[in-house]
Amino acid sequence: MPSGRACGDNDGRRGLLSLSTFVDDEGGYTTVAMAVALLVSLTLVFSAAASGWAMARSAEVQEIADAAALAGSNSVAAFSTVSQVSDACVVTMGLAGIMVLGTGLVVSAIPYVQSAAPQIMKSGHDILNARNRFATSAAKGLSQLERALPAIVMANSASCVSANCGDTEYVGFAVPFPQTSEDIRD
Numbered sequence: 003m004p005s006g007r008a009c010g011d012n013d014g015r016r017g018l019l020s021l022s023t024f025v026d027d028e029g030g031y032t033t034v035a036m037a038v039a040l041l042v043s044l045t046l047v048f049s050a051a052a053s054g055w056a057m058a059r060s061a062e063v064q065e066i067a068d069a070a071a072l073a074g075s076n077s078v079a080a081f082s083t084v085s086q087v088s089d090a091c092v093v094t095m096g097l098a099g100i101m102v103l104g105t106g107l108v109v110s111a112i113p114y115v116q117s118a119a120p121q122i123m124k125s126g127h128d129i130l131n132a133r134n135r136f137a138t139s140a141a142k143g144l145s146q147l148e149r150a151l152p153a154i155v156m157a158n159s160a161s162c163v164s165a166n167c168g169d170t171e172y173v174g175f176a177v178p179f180p181q182t183s184e185d186i187r188d
Contacts, residue, residue, distance in 0.1 A: 066166050067174065073162035074155040074176035081151055088140040095133035102126035152178050 103126035110119035159176035166172075 069166050070159040070163045071176050074159040077155045077158045085144050092137045099126050099129035
């Protein structure tokens with residue numbers, strides 16, 4: 003049983019774009035339709051494989067990029083720790099000096115130990131002078147370290163990238179940006 007519609011002249015020949023091109027007289031698909039379906043199927047399979055490979059590759063790159071960012075932030079955290087410890091030392095030395103001066107004042111009011119008060123007060127002044135020298139020195143050192151911190155962050159993150167790249171060869175580093183007050187509010 004013929005299928006499709008006759009086109010052109012009346013001698014029964016069918017046109018090139020009729021349904022009979024894809025369906026034979028018995029209602030089955032011809033090799034052209036099967037080849038197109040196979041080509042579409044193979045395209046989908048290979049596209050899925052390429053997509054899977056690209057996603058796996060991008061996940062690997064993302065892991066290394068995250069490790070580099072964390073390595074850079076470790077440098078900033080180390081700087082923060084050093085500055086906090088320096089600040090704690092300055093505060094502790096200041097409190098110790100004030101406590102010793104206060105002790106000297108109390109001792110100067112006690113009649114039997116008044117003679118020790120000047121030496122205690124001198125020790126309090128010495129502690130406060132040492133605190134001032136340490137604070138000045140620490141501020142100068144922290145200022146120099148802060149200027150070098152971006153280079154330290156980039157070097158630390160670059161070494162992390164090279165250590166984590168494995169078989170592939172990745173190159174990269176983290177670039178530090180200062181945080182603004184607008185970033186803190188968001």
